[in-house]
Amino acid sequence: MKQYHSKHTAVLSTRGFYTILTVCALIIAASAWVLWSDATAPAEDETQASLPIVTPAETLPDLTEDTPVLSEETGEPDETEQTDEAEQAQPEETEDTAAETAEPAPAPVETVSAPVYVRPVSGAVITPFSGDELLFQPTFGDWRVHTGTDFAAEAGETVLALTDGTVQKVVEDGLYGTCVTLSHDADLTSTYCGVTDVRVAEGQAIAAGEALGTVAETIDAEAALGPHLHVETARVGTPVDVLELLGESEVE
Numbered sequence: 001m002k003q004y005h006s007k008h009t010a011v012l013s014t015r016g017f018y019t020i021l022t023v024c025a026l027i028i029a030a031s032a033w034v035l036w037s038d039a040t041a042p043a044e045d046e047t048q049a050s051l052p053i054v055t056p057a058e059t060l061p062d063l064t065e066d067t068p069v070l071s072e073e074t075g076e077p078d079e080t081e082q083t084d085e086a087e088q089a090q091p092e093e094t095e096d097t098a099a100e101t102a103e104p105a106p107a108p109v110e111t112v113s114a115p116v117y118v119r120p121v122s123g124a125v126i127t128p129f130s131g132d133e134l135l136f137q138p139t140f141g142d143w144r145v146h147t148g149t150d151f152a153a154e155a156g157e158t159v160l161a162l163t164d165g166t167v168q169k170v171v172e173d174g175l176y177g178t179c180v181t182l183s184h185d186a187d188l189t190s191t192y193c194g195v196t197d198v199r200v201a202e203g204q205a206i207a208a209g210e211a212l213g214t215v216a217e218t219i220d221a222e223a224a225l226g227p228h229l230h231v232e233t234a235r236v237g238t239p240v241d242v243l244e245l246l247g248e249s250e251v252e
Contacts, residue, residue, distance in 0.1 A: 115163050115185065117245050118209040120192060121229050123152035127222075129241040138224040147239040148193070148232035153215040155227040162190045162233070162245065163208045167200045175221035176230060180212050186235070190242070193230040194219040 127135065127150035134143040165182040168189065173179050176193035180200065183189050195213040200206060215229050222230065233242045 116208045117163050118160050119246060120160050120162060120231055121151045121153040121157055126150045126152050126225055126228060139222055148230050149242050150222065150225060151229045151231065153227060153229050155215055155217045157215045159192055159195055159212045159215060159229060161206045161208055161210045161212055165206050167202050167204045167206060169202055170198055177216050177219055182206055189234050191232045
């Protein structure tokens, strides 16, 4: 009996030891967990304090006109939708607006055509324009200036208008016979002496090359030359050479 009691006591002593050891381990673990929780708690509070407070309004993006629309396929801005929105945002152009913004049409440019000059008769020059120089005049046998140009012609040949103009006057001259004077643009006048069978009247509009009459049999002031046409041209009353107007540089 005493031996049994000793064994039983030894077993109880061993179990009590491990039990006490386990309890101590649990106490130590609990203490360590409490100390660790206290050490980490301030760090979490500081982390939470350092984070900014975000309101619900700030968490959502502001979808304004400047925010690009992303394509569902590529994830890049969708230019098509943005273009459509931009076109819808533009005000519609009305007829009144288009009329205000349209630039005025340029004024039409008036083109001035150069005058056309026609030889009054086809014959050669027999007495040229002399200007201030004296020429021998065979009819009177003297020297004098020749303010016109004498063209050889057959009696009855048609006399043509030098250029477009208006009949200024038709007069009878004692020395040069019937003379027809035309007025033209740029203060130019042309006079045809030794004309018969006159076909125009004062105030009548004449085109270049239109018939004025025919060449007479003779001109008393220049009878020695035979049938011919005497033509004088002037600008603002100053005699000019008709050959210059015709563009003829040489006397035929």
